[in-house]
Amino acid sequence: MRKTLTLQGLDATERLAQHIARYVFPGFVLGLEGDLGAGKTTFTQFFGRALGVADAINSPTFTIMKHYEGKHQLTHIDAYRLEGVGVDESVEEYIFSKGVSVVEWWTTIRQSMPETLLTMQMTFVDETTRHVVIEGSGRYARIIADLDA
Ligand SMILES: Nc1ncnc2c1ncn2[C@@H]1O[C@H](COP(=O)(O)OP(=O)(O)OP(=O)(O)O)[C@@H](O)[C@H]1O
Ligand SMILES: [Mg+2]
Secondary structure, X not given: OEEEEEEEOHHHHHHHHHHHHOOOOOOOEXXXXXXXXXXXXXXXXXXXHHOOOOXXXXXXXXXXXXXXXXXXXXXEEEHHHHOOOOOOHHHHHHHOOOOEEEEEOHHHHHXXXXXXXXXXXXXXXXXXEEEEEEEOOHHHHHHHHOOOO
16 A cells, blocks of 8 residues: 655644554554655654653664653664664664664665565655655555545
């Protein structure tokens, strides 16, 4: 299942994050792709808030992986710096854990990602607008089917 959405302003991005957060399950994995500034971290912040994470979520670019407590344990990974380096087992352990994982630049570590996941390709349109191609199969298809776009 795949849809293309237009996110007009931060509110639309927040609504999408809230929608997806309603469907998470243990082991849920979301892979984000998109240029610098496309909105991957911004989306993750809204998503974390919707999952009841109280701590501020910031870009883990320099630490690669951060963990947050909410309704589920949320792991936020930024794979940008892992290109050609590979992933250490501790990262995979979290991606395949019972928590919820969000991976920015997920295609960089494609070989460490589960076969079935939810993916979002974000594209800058203008200052406040983003396009998103959201795609997923199996348990993830329902999330996309239920979007009104
Ligand atoms: N509709 C929108 N959705 C998401 N972000 C938006 C939107 N409109 C404006 N923005 C702004 O775009 C910027 C997106 O930056 P963000 O750090 O989330 O991007 P990123 O994809 O994580 O980039 P990087 O690859 O550098 O980590 C933020 O300043 C955010 O406020
Ligand atoms: Mg980011």
